Amino acid sequence: MSVDMIDIGRVDDVPLRGARLVQTAMGPLAIFRAEDGALYAVDDRCPHKLGPLSQGIVHGHHVTCPLHNLVIDLRSGEALGPEGGCVKTYPIEARAGRILLDVSALRRRGAA
Amino acid sequence: MDENPALTPETAHMPKREKLVIIGNGMAPGRMLEVLLDLAPEKYDIAIFNAEPRVNYDRILLSPVLSGEKSFEEIIIHGDGWYIDHGITLYKGHKVVEIDRAAKLVRSEHGAVEAYDRLVIATGSLPIIIPVPGATRPGVLTYRDLDDVTAMLLASKSRGDAVVIGGGLLGLEATAGLAEQGMKVTVVHLMPTLMERQLDASAGHLLAKALERRGITVLTGANTKEIMGGTHVTGVRLEDGREIPASLVVMAVGIRPNIALAKQAGIETHRGIIVDEQLRTSDPAIFALGECAEFGGATFGLVAPLYEMAKVLAATLADREAAFAPAATATKLKVTGINLFSAGDFADAPGREEIVLRDAARDVYRRLVLEDDRLVGTVMYGEVSDGVWFFDLIKSGAPVGAMRETLIFGEAYASGAPLDPMAAVAALPDEAEICGCNGVCKGKITAAITSKGLTDLDGVRAHTKASASCGSCTGLVEKLLQLTLGETYLPGKPAGICPCTDLGHGDVRRLIIARELKTIPDVMQALQWKSSGGCAKCRPALNYYLLATWPGEYKDDAQSRFINERVHANIQKDGTYSVVPRMWGGMTSANELRAIADVVDKFAIPAVKVTGGQRIDLLGVRKDDLPAVWRDLNRAGLVSGHAYGKALRTVKTCVGTDWCRFGTQDSTGLGIRLEKFLWGSWTPAKVKLAVSGCPRNCAEATCKDVGVICIDSGYEIHFAGAAGLDIKGTEVLGHAKTEDEALEIIAGLIQLYREQGYYLERIYKWAKRVGTDTIRQLIMEDRERRQALLARFIHAQKFSQTDPWAERAMGAEAHEFSPLADLSRLEAAQ
Numbered sequence: 001m002s003v004d005m006i007d008i009g010r011v012d013d014v015p016l017r018g019a020r021l022v023q024t025a026m027g028p029l030a031i032f033r034a035e036d037g038a039l040y041a042v043d044d045r046c047p048h049k050l051g052p053l054s055q056g057i058v059h060g061h062h063v064t065c066p067l068h069n070l071v072i073d074l075r076s077g078e079a080l081g082p083e084g085g086c087v088k089t090y091p092i093e094a095r096a097g098r099i100l101l102d103v104s105a106l107r108r109r110g111a112a
Numbered sequence: 113m114d115e116n117p118a119l120t121p122e123t124a125h126m127p128k129r130e131k132l133v134i135i136g137n138g139m140a141p142g143r144m145l146e147v148l149l150d151l152a153p154e155k156y157d158i159a160i161f162n163a164e165p166r167v168n169y170d171r172i173l174l175s176p177v178l179s180g181e182k183s184f185e186e187i188i189i190h191g192d193g194w195y196i197d198h199g200i201t202l203y204k205g206h207k208v209v210e211i212d213r214a215a216k217l218v219r220s221e222h223g224a225v226e227a228y229d230r231l232v233i234a235t236g237s238l239p240i241i242i243p244v245p246g247a248t249r250p251g252v253l254t255y256r257d258l259d260d261v262t263a264m265l266l267a268s269k270s271r272g273d274a275v276v277i278g279g280g281l282l283g284l285e286a287t288a289g290l291a292e293q294g295m296k297v298t299v300v301h302l303m304p305t306l307m308e309r310q311l312d313a314s315a316g317h318l319l320a321k322a323l324e325r326r327g328i329t330v331l332t333g334a335n336t337k338e339i340m341g342g343t344h345v346t347g348v349r350l351e352d353g354r355e356i357p358a359s360l361v362v363m364a365v366g367i368r369p370n371i372a373l374a375k376q377a378g379i380e381t382h383r384g385i386i387v388d389e390q391l392r393t394s395d396p397a398i399f400a401l402g403e404c405a406e407f408g409g410a411t412f413g414l415v416a417p418l419y420e421m422a423k424v425l426a427a428t429l430a431d432r433e434a435a436f437a438p439a440a441t442a443t444k445l446k447v448t449g450i451n452l453f454s455a456g457d458f459a460d461a462p463g464r465e466e467i468v469l470r471d472a473a474r475d476v477y478r479r480l481v482l483e484d485d486r487l488v489g490t491v492m493y494g495e496v497s498d499g500v501w502f503f504d505l506i507k508s509g510a511p512v513g514a515m516r517e518t519l520i521f522g523e524a525y526a527s528g529a530p531l532d533p534m535a536a537v538a539a540l541p542d543e544a545e546i547c548g549c550n551g552v553c554k555g556k557i558t559a560a561i562t563s564k565g566l567t568d569l570d571g572v573r574a575h576t577k578a579s580a581s582c583g584s585c586t587g588l589v590e591k592l593l594q595l596t597l598g599e600t601y602l603p604g605k606p607a608g609i610c611p612c613t614d615l616g617h618g619d620v621r622r623l624i625i626a627r628e629l630k631t632i633p634d635v636m637q638a639l640q641w642k643s644s645g646g647c648a649k650c651r652p653a654l655n656y657y658l659l660a661t662w663p664g665e666y667k668d669d670a671q672s673r674f675i676n677e678r679v680h681a682n683i684q685k686d687g688t689y690s691v692v693p694r695m696w697g698g699m700t701s702a703n704e705l706r707a708i709a710d711v712v713d714k715f716a717i718p719a720v721k722v723t724g725g726q727r728i729d730l731l732g733v734r735k736d737d738l739p740a741v742w743r744d745l746n747r748a749g750l751v752s753g754h755a756y757g758k759a760l761r762t763v764k765t766c767v768g769t770d771w772c773r774f775g776t777q778d779s780t781g782l783g784i785r786l787e788k789f790l791w792g793s794w795t796p797a798k799v800k801l802a803v804s805g806c807p808r809n810c811a812e813a814t815c816k817d818v819g820v821i822c823i824d825s826g827y828e829i830h831f832a833g834a835a836g837l838d839i840k841g842t843e844v845l846g847h848a849k850t851e852d853e854a855l856e857i858i859a860g861l862i863q864l865y866r867e868q869g870y871y872l873e874r875i876y877k878w879a880k881r882v883g884t885d886t887i888r889q890l891i892m893e894d895r896e897r898r899q900a901l902l903a904r905f906i907h908a909q910k911f912s913q914t915d916p917w918a919e920r921a922m923g924a925e926a927h928e929f930s931p932l933a934d935l936s937r938l939e940a941a942q
Binding site for chain 2: 006008009012013014015016017018020021022023024025028031034035036037038049050051052055056057058059060061062064066067069071073075076078097099101103106
């Protein structure tokens, strides 16, 4: 697997229990930082009605969509609850206070 | 070393011994030698080079030496006698500077030379020095060996200020030790919670509080920028500009394997010295052991895996079969009075479940992480006696399903036959205390149930007070009801705020005040939240309750607010926002309308609508544009209308005596006065007002949360109306003779609602729950109480009447409104 990690900013610029957006040619990506500091990158589109997940309340390793309260598990991208649904997740990591995002996965998203 | 080994009769007939040389005399080689001497006492002639000028001591116990609880003599593992007894040559204070692999020799800096058949490198690790300006200034110490401890003890004699950089295991032990020696210590930690590698956020929070109770200042999320001073350190400057004075700075941010010697000798290294499962390096005659060794891509710093390595290497050197396999490790903090324990892997992951137990009264937090019916990790704070048992379960990987219900209570509870929680309660003796707050025992509760014919929790609470205070024994009381009444008892559905707690809104509000809980983590710990970080339901509620209870003291938690209240605009279905400026009493002007029109043009806002609350709504504003839109609106004097908040929304008015031929009072003027007085206050749910100038009621005041109908003799004040999901006419609260009196009544009512309402409960629902008569009595008949409510409202308003738009137009919370990065061009280019 080709890995192409690029630096997208400082870890501290994403609020704890919060999110920031990254604009990409394929649409916005939400970068989450959970209470324990874990980082997640997912498409900023709720599988239910395309709500901007980055605007939701982050609790534990979940986010609640601001439009209709669907809860997404950020670790798997799976929606909780009977309706289900899934949002795409991307490899991301913190190194020395910086956030590294795997852009090869983004490109694969573009190709898909 | 003896240069002419005498050929005595004893040595002459013995087979020639092999020569084993060890570089480093830490705990791992010490343990290795003990095992080796047991397995093969005659196999080797042994020589040890120790860079430290002393014998082998227990490095783990340096912290008790620092805190003064132990002396150096008490932590020695092998005294001089031990080396003599075993015929081991110990070079104290000899640092090895060269390994000659071709000649199989090592040489110390003092010129001592030893030949080896087999060589063990156990050079340990070096403290990491963060490369900030001033890092080498005198007064900056690390925390690795006895010399560091001696230097710290000397420095602490000044009883001055110390800063410890690093809130990990080692840093906190140094912190506590220095505090014990009488220094005023600040610990500066880069990560958001202490010991984040060994603890989760909840336990880290409890730890920080325990340290703070000892007078230690804990700064998390703090990045050191510079160590200040001249010939000696004077303090630490953080990246955010804060300066902390200090005459001693201890850097305890981590360790790195000490591999210089091995590297120089051409042995394969990476982060550590690379070894196979027999601890053999790339040179088959040379082994590496301890913190300097790297196996399977990992290096090791805790004693358990290091001792495991020692065992394996001893066996290998004794020519026996053994292989190193790192096992799960457990951590304990060695600070007297602070008990914490963690083991295994307790990170959240898909397919994992957590069981959380909190006992607020004793500051106990316990979290178990399960995967596939097996315990994989645990974090414990406060009560750690079951740590070893949980750790055994993690290591054995035994299925825990059969005792899952009671697992969290520990070994005493879960061992033997799996206990059903009901049976456990049944087995309690009559004298067992059930309710700690009110000192009620089991016998008293069961007796009351039988003799008074009690059938529910409320009955038990009324007659015995059991579970009537903190409520944490509610579950036990319910089980007693069930045991005593059998099938006839139908427990009520727990009316918790959310699945994170069994406590309802009322209990939570009451306990926040009773126990003076002032932060969300405090509430979650004290009230024994069942999740580690709450959820989207309870966090906004707690944030409101704390804000309403402790105005000026509680710091609003933006991340616990719904997006609308976080960005001060209303999210729309397409992710854009709507913006509604305040129009006091529904009045506007050419100047305001012109500013709105200009904003609509400038930002190409697609829709403009007149709202039902006598204001103008700009729909479809892009999030990035919000601060600029607000800046332009602010310039014309327009401020946030809080159309997005659980807060005062509009005060709708008619034109009253200003224009209307039927008007009895200045309804517009009163509406504006009310709006100016009440705006900015946060409430359990939205609050809409209206003031009508006569009973014809053009402002539709009788379906509002609070409405005023002006009459000749004054003001009729209404409340508890609804015109949404439910339609309900208002109730009359009372009559006011003057505008001032009307204002006092309405502010008193809103403050009572702020103090009693449940989060998201509109005024009409609150009134239905507590009774309109009760409210009327409190507000209209108890003047003293009303004035006290008014005073509390005015106090709270001091902290809430700042225009959130102006703050953000000036740059506050800028991260909310701009993307972190823009990769669209980058991708396009590739």
